[in-house]
Amino acid sequence: MPPVDKTRDRDKRVPDVTVARLSVYARLLATLQSEGWETVSSAMMADRTPYAAAQIRRDLAWFGQLGTRGKGYDIRGLRETLDGILGVDAVRRVALVGVGNLGSALLGYTGFRTRNFRIVAAFDTDMRKVGRTSPDGVRVHSMGELPAVVAEERVEIAILAVPVPAAQSALDAVVDAGIRGVLNFAPTHLQPPPEVRVSTVDLAIEMEGLSYYLGRNAQQG
Amino acid sequence: MPPVDKTRDRDKRVPDVTVARLSVYARLLATLQSEGWETVSSAMMADRTPYAAAQIRRDLAWFGQLGTRGKGYDIRGLRETLDGILGVDAVRRVALVGVGNLGSALLGYTGFRTRNFRIVAAFDTDMRKVGRTSPDGVRVHSMGELPAVVAEERVEIAILAVPVPAAQSALDAVVDAGIRGVLNFAPTHLQPPPEVRVSTVDLAIEMEGLSYYLGRNAQQG
Numbered sequence: 001m002p003p004v005d006k007t008r009d010r011d012k013r014v015p016d017v018t019v020a021r022l023s024v025y026a027r028l029l030a031t032l033q034s035e036g037w038e039t040v041s042s043a044m045m046a047d048r049t050p051y052a053a054a055q056i057r058r059d060l061a062w063f064g065q066l067g068t069r070g071k072g073y074d075i076r077g078l079r080e081t082l083d084g085i086l087g088v089d090a091v092r093r094v095a096l097v098g099v100g101n102l103g104s105a106l107l108g109y110t111g112f113r114t115r116n117f118r119i120v121a122a123f124d125t126d127m128r129k130v131g132r133t134s135p136d137g138v139r140v141h142s143m144g145e146l147p148a149v150v151a152e153e154r155v156e157i158a159i160l161a162v163p164v165p166a167a168q169s170a171l172d173a174v175v176d177a178g179i180r181g182v183l184n185f186a187p188t189h190l191q192p193p194p195e196v197r198v199s200t201v202d203l204a205i206e207m208e209g210l211s212y213y214l215g216r217n218a219q220q221g
Numbered sequence: 222m223p224p225v226d227k228t229r230d231r232d233k234r235v236p237d238v239t240v241a242r243l244s245v246y247a248r249l250l251a252t253l254q255s256e257g258w259e260t261v262s263s264a265m266m267a268d269r270t271p272y273a274a275a276q277i278r279r280d281l282a283w284f285g286q287l288g289t290r291g292k293g294y295d296i297r298g299l300r301e302t303l304d305g306i307l308g309v310d311a312v313r314r315v316a317l318v319g320v321g322n323l324g325s326a327l328l329g330y331t332g333f334r335t336r337n338f339r340i341v342a343a344f345d346t347d348m349r350k351v352g353r354t355s356p357d358g359v360r361v362h363s364m365g366e367l368p369a370v371v372a373e374e375r376v377e378i379a380i381l382a383v384p385v386p387a388a389q390s391a392l393d394a395v396v397d398a399g400i401r402g403v404l405n406f407a408p409t410h411l412q413p414p415p416e417v418r419v420s421t422v423d424l425a426i427e428m429e430g431l432s433y434y435l436g437r438n439a440q441q442g
Contacts, residue, residue: 016271017238019433023426031410050237086429087436094428105323106424110385111408115425117432157431164331181431183424187332189252197434199427203327203404204336205244206420207315208307210378210402211338212240213418215308 018059022082024049025056029079041072088116093154095179096122097170098161099129099140102185106161107134120153125166143173150177157181164188171198239280243303245270246277250300262293309337316376316400317343318391319383320350320361323406327382328355341374346387364394371398378402385409392419 028048032040042053042060049056060066060073063085067073083089094112096103099122106112107119122140124130130142141149149155158174160167160182167186174182175196184190184200192198249269253261263274263281270277281287281294284306288294304310315333317324317340327333328340343361345351351363362370370376379395381388381403388407395403396417405411405421413419 014433016430019430020426022433023423023429026429085433085436087432088429092428092432092435100326101322101329102326105321105326108322109408109424111423111425112428114408115429117425117428156435157428181435183427183431187330187335197431199431201424201427202244202332203330203422204332204338205241206404206422207313207333207338207378208244208247208309208336209237209240210404210418210420211308211313212243212306214313214377214402215306 014062018062019086021049021051021055021059022086024051025059026079026082026086026088029075029082033075033079037075039072040075040078042067044072090116092117092156094119094157094159095146095150095153095155095174096138096159096161097124097143097146097174098163098166099124099126099132100161100163103159103161104134106159107136107138117157119159120155121149123149146173147177150174150179155179157183160184160186162186235283239283240307242272242276242280243307245272246280247300247303247307247309250296250303254296254300258296260293261296261299263288265293304337311337313338313378314374314376315340315378315380316367316371316374316395317359317380317382318345318364318367318395319381319387320345320347320353321382321384324380324382325355327380328357328359338378340380341376342370344370367394368398371395371400376400378404381405381407383407 025045028045042056045056046053063081066078066081094117096106096119103122107122112119119138122134122138123143123146124140125143127142129140132140156179158179160170162170164186167184167188168190171182171190171192175193180196182192182196182198184198187202190198190200246266249266263277266277267274284302287299287302301310315338317327320343324343328343333340340359343355343359344364344367345361346364348363350361353361377400379400381391383391385407388405388409389411392403392411392413396414401417403413403417403419405419408423411419411421
């Protein structure tokens with residue numbers, strides 16, 4: 001059993017997969033709340049996620065005694081706790097590097113806004129794009145302006161939506177500007193310094209999950 | 222210990238997180254092969270992935286006795302086995318629905334091609350886009366042509382890159398055309414029939430992972 005003292009969670013290494021599941025639980029709780037529920041059991045959460053009730057209880061136990069045995073979890077309280085753990089209880093300010101097709105799509109992605117991530121500035125090397133403003137009012141700056149804009153706008157996270165050959169230099173630029181969290185869309189392995197966390201979104205991994213299940217069904221059918 | 226009889230893997234429910242890790246292992250093996258290695262131990266794989274050696278051995282044991290105790294895994298053989306399990310040892314034919322900014326970005330995404338996913342046709346409701354051809358020669362069709370093109374092109378997987386209000390009807394259309402695997406980029410919950418698998422890409426979940434780690438570092442620093 002993981003320890004239940006919430007103040008100790010800084011000292012523990014919560015697995016990445018657990019953190020990813022917390023995001024799923026937070027989404028489910030928002031849905032349940034909108035449906036009018038006030039409490040929820042781990043069994044009910046298991047019915048509406050891909051995870052077993054024991055797994056859910058174990059994940060939540062990393063962060064202390066959040067539920068009451070036999071009564072379940074208070075939805076509003078658990079939701080606030082999870083959002084606090086995930087650091088999305090306040091707005092996180094984000095910079096976008098690369099305003100091509102993908103970058104333009106990300107500027108309009110509503111899934112970021114509903115989880116408190118706000119893209120506050122964009123950057124591109126193409127001077128024809130610099131000075132433009134997105135439909136939501138985000139201005140495109142030159143790469144040279146990155147350090148000043150990141151400081152002024154208090155940016156914490158950068159999204160890299162640049163081609164593979166430009167990805168490492170874009171990473172170096174945002175790291176030099178003081179950013180510690182990077183979401184990378186270029187399908188390549190980047191080398192960050194140890195204090196910087198890079199998550200590379202690999203869209204083919206989700207496709208391989210589908211491919212695996214298509215193969216299973218074909219064998220069974 | 223999971224059973225080691227490979228022929229039984231259709232009867233087992235391999236967890237989604239295990240399948241996702243297999244994709245990571247397959248990528249690492251390709252890298253190791255290009256570096257000239259012929260065998261690899263689970264300890265060496267652990268050094269170059271976020272996963273522990275015991276985890277890696279447990280994941281691979283789902284699919285039989287793939288390694289030799291004390292010698293490790295034959296890289297070429299393990300890579301072929303994993304690609305076969307994931308169903309990416311042959312080309313998977315994919316249809317793209319929605320040729321906006323995101324769809325256009327996905328048409329050029331090299332990460333699909335290197336893993337044997339080939340977008341062979343695109344669809345859009347905007348008649349100004351219909352009839353155009355992407356830089357890679359993928360033609361944009363009207364939604365009405367979907368059943369005929371899916372059959373003719375032997376499409377197995379659909380990518381939905383449409384706005385939230387259009388997502389469910391796009392899903393219904395590809396399901397009616399006989400597609401059983403769907404990668405959905407619209408940040409909304411879709412209702413597929415039971416024989417169809419939908420993976421919704423939630424980009425905010427990766428951002429929340431970053432946010433969680435930024436919070437930890439701030440507390441520790």
